[in-house]
Amino acid sequence: MMLVISVRNPNHAKYVENHIPFNDLRAFVFQKREDMEKFMTEVRDSQNLRVNSVFAPEESCATRPPSRPIESLKRFGFFAYLRELFDAPEEVMSYLCNQYKVHDVPVGTDQTKAMIKTVLYTAEEKYSLKKSFYSGKTSTSNSAVRPSQYLTMAVDAEDKRQLEEQISTAEKSMQAIDAQMIATQESAAKLDRRDNELRAQKKALSELKGKKRQLEQKISTKQDSLRQMEQGGIDLQKAEEETKAQISAVNSQKVAIVAEFMAHMKLRATLSMEKVYMALETQACAMLEQRKARLLEKCKGLLRRAREICNMDPGESVVPPDLHTVVDEYNRREQEIKNLEKELDDKSNALDTYRQNISEAKERWLNPLKQLVEQINDKFSDFFRSMQCAGEEEYDKYGIRIRVKFRSSTQLHELTAHHQSGGERSGMDPVNERRVFDIVNLQYADEMTVLCVHNGPHMLPPHKWDEKAFTRRRMVK
Structure with a gap:
């Protein structure tokens, strides 16, 4: 509170300090009780600091009139009420008027000494008149006014106005700097994203460079192997x-x-x-x-x-x-x-005897049959695995069941004419057909029929197709 009270005449500061207790002079004034409770919880309870706080009245008392005009007291040596000796914000003044009646405490001179009826001040003394709560008798006390310690500094209104203008200018400058900082942060974020993108591109290019180097090494190795094979003179016929x-x-x-x-x-x-x-x-x-x-x-x-x-x-x-x-x-x-x-x-x-013979005969042929089915199943599964499919064979009571799947998202199903198409039963989907064409050095029996499918944008029309001419031309080559 003492930081916002401005005594107009430094000689009158002692009256204000003597009338208002020191605990209140160093107290914080709040307009709302919720703000005061939050402040005390944080500063006093959390930070363990010793502070005082007061609550201004909801209805302002800063302009409350005195009980009598000062003109009627001037003949007794009073020249002003205590409220008129200093300036303070409305909330502080309202609290002081309500709590300490600064609007109704006159300040006098030496001639008022003999006419004390309430609390008043003379040049160097404080007089107070108290009425007993129990007996109703009135007692008067006086004490020396202590020298002022805190409110001797008067606030120059012009300096205060200039400082407030400087504060306003500084706040505007801070807002502009904050806006520049936000723009700078956004620009930095964009640069960071661009940097990450460039790093990712650099990493991808490094991986491509590594793959290129590996391919070059493989090509070099294959070329060396090819040269060695050419120099070694391998007998292809053999x-x-x-x-x-x-x-x-x-x-x-x-x-x-x-x-x-x-x-x-x-x-x-x-x-x-x-x-x-x-x-x-x-x-x-x-x-x-x-x-x-x-x-x-x-x-x-x-x-x-x-x-x-x-x-x-x-x-x-x-x-x-x-x-x-x-x-x-x-x-x-x-x-x-x-x-x-x-x-x-x-x-x-x-x-x-028949049952014994059947059991012995079953043991003689069933175990080899199971081993044979397991071997067939292993080879069958390896073949289907090479085509990115899955398949298995198992022995049932009445024969062998073949279970296959041609897609990774499906389950194994028994190979029948009702569940799979003709192309699936033969394993010839577009991918496996391409794998067959990629296989080199295939062996063809004489009884095998080879079907050649000619297709493409540059294919000859049917009336221009001459198979015999193509065969003769191939034989000449």
């Missing part, structure tokens, strides 16, 4: 014959593998038929077992019936003459049951 011999050996191995596979398939078919026969025999054995049970029950029933007719006891063994026919029938039935039991045992033993 190399071709050796390659044909190797291809013939591989084809022979393929034929042998296919023949072995067909033999295993025939053996599998034979075993499947034997398995069907064994199933039928098993069913016949089951029927014989059921027939045996029915005959045994029938015999037991006939025996009970015979005993009932003859009135025989269970332990009696003598058979009446008229029942010999029944006994013979029983004996015949019993023998037939024994024969059926023996036949059932024979069939069961034969069935166990």
